[in-house]
Amino acid sequence: MSSSNATVTRQELCEKIGQLPQVDIGHFPTPLEECPRLSEVLGGPRIFMKREDCSGLAFGGNKVRQLTFTIGEAVHQGADTIVHGAASQSNHCRQAAAAAARLGLRCYLRLSRDDKSMPQGNLLLDHLAGAEIELVDAFLGPKLDAIKYALAEELKAEGLKPYVIASPRSTALAAVAFAWCVAEIHKQQEAMQIQADRIYAASAGGTLAGLILGSKSLGMKLKPVGIAPIDWDDRIERVRKAGNEAARILDLDIEITDDAVCCTNAYVGEAYGVVSPESVEAIRLVARTEGIFLDPVYTSKAMAGLIDHIRRGEIASNETVIFLHTGGTPALFAYDEELL
Numbered sequence: 001m002s003s004s005n006a007t008v009t010r011q012e013l014c015e016k017i018g019q020l021p022q023v024d025i026g027h028f029p030t031p032l033e034e035c036p037r038l039s040e041v042l043g044g045p046r047i048f049m050k051r052e053d054c055s056g057l058a059f060g061g062n063k064v065r066q067l068t069f070t071i072g073e074a075v076h077q078g079a080d081t082i083v084h085g086a087a088s089q090s091n092h093c094r095q096a097a098a099a100a101a102r103l104g105l106r107c108y109l110r111l112s113r114d115d116k117s118m119p120q121g122n123l124l125l126d127h128l129a130g131a132e133i134e135l136v137d138a139f140l141g142p143k144l145d146a147i148k149y150a151l152a153e154e155l156k157a158e159g160l161k162p163y164v165i166a167s168p169r170s171t172a173l174a175a176v177a178f179a180w181c182v183a184e185i186h187k188q189q190e191a192m193q194i195q196a197d198r199i200y201a202a203s204a205g206g207t208l209a210g211l212i213l214g215s216k217s218l219g220m221k222l223k224p225v226g227i228a229p230i231d232w233d234d235r236i237e238r239v240r241k242a243g244n245e246a247a248r249i250l251d252l253d254i255e256i257t258d259d260a261v262c263c264t265n266a267y268v269g270e271a272y273g274v275v276s277p278e279s280v281e282a283i284r285l286v287a288r289t290e291g292i293f294l295d296p297v298y299t300s301k302a303m304a305g306l307i308d309h310i311r312r313g314e315i316a317s318n319e320t321v322i323f324l325h326t327g328g329t330p331a332l333f334a335y336d337e338e339l340l
């Protein structure tokens with residue numbers, strides 16, 4: 001299944017990735033499973049699901065793969081403390097708290113005070129994993145990052161060795177992680193004798209960047225489609241930059257251009273973190289056909305995008321599609337009112 005367009009073989013790509021500092025915190029490879037009942041109901045293509053939600057640590061999800069490298073870098077640099085922050089129901093923060101607990105590191109989280117900051121879902125799990133948590137009046141972005149870096153300075157003054165998880169480094173390492181995920185898919189496809197045409201993922205960042213980098217470097221026909229969970233105007237640039245930075249980290253002779261980045265914001269709905277009628281339909285449909293739960297913030301919107309593309313005839317019924325289930329399911333328990 002190797003192609004003449006490949007820049008590297010799968011083994012070479014895996015060797016390059018294997019040379020980076022990393023920690024063993026997840027269950028990899030994650031399964032690649034067919035969803036025949038979902039395909040049948042949609043009257044559409046063959047659908048497979050890459051189960052990143054089964055990546056093991058703390059209910060799984062795409063951030064386990066990413067933290068393999070960010071926390072790997074932290075440990076390599078001698079850090080004893082992880083500083084992170086995002087929305088109050090952040091999956092990334094929940095998994096950072098769990099990874100830190102598992103590795104014997106301290107974890108400080110600065111989470112946005114929002115309408116989901118009750119101790120349920122991910123926030124409940126952050127507390128159980130022993131993170132030191134403070135709610136702050138700042139949304140994702142430069143203001144929250146400034147709070148994280150200021151905290152790191154205070155912790156340094158107390159004699160700790162903090163590592164701050166933040167973009168752009170964290171996003172580039174996510175792209176490395178998802179290039180690795182593509183290498184897994186490449187191997188699984190060979191064993192299953194399939195060659196998917198497209199891969200759908202909830203991402204406007206490192207996950208999508210890694211899928212693009214991985215499929216391009218291995219010369220696969222797999223076309224990554226990102227369904228943005230948040231309305232970021234600069235999403236194409238963010239993905240391109242993360243992919244190119246990951247290519248540099250891995251010493252891959254690849255240049256990702258804007259036209260290689262397919263990322264739509266058409267399924268965000270009212271706002272980030274707010275369910276839409278289509279995302280609720282997607283959660284119910286996948287649960288009732290395959291017994292698999294999507295999450296309310298990310299994967300349900302990506303699935304709403306895939307369903308809409310199938311219904312509009314943008315994907316032919318003889319195609320094969322992989323849906324990357326990026327996890328996030330603990331947030332379901334903070335959305336009971338919207339989902340019932």
Ligand SMILES: Cc1ncc(COP(=O)(O)O)c(C=O)c1O
Nearest residue numbers: 091203204205206207298326328
């Ligand atoms: C469950 C889940 N899916 C998808 C994403 C999006 O990942 P990316 O950082 O690649 O946009 C996240 C990130 O927060 C997430 O938690």
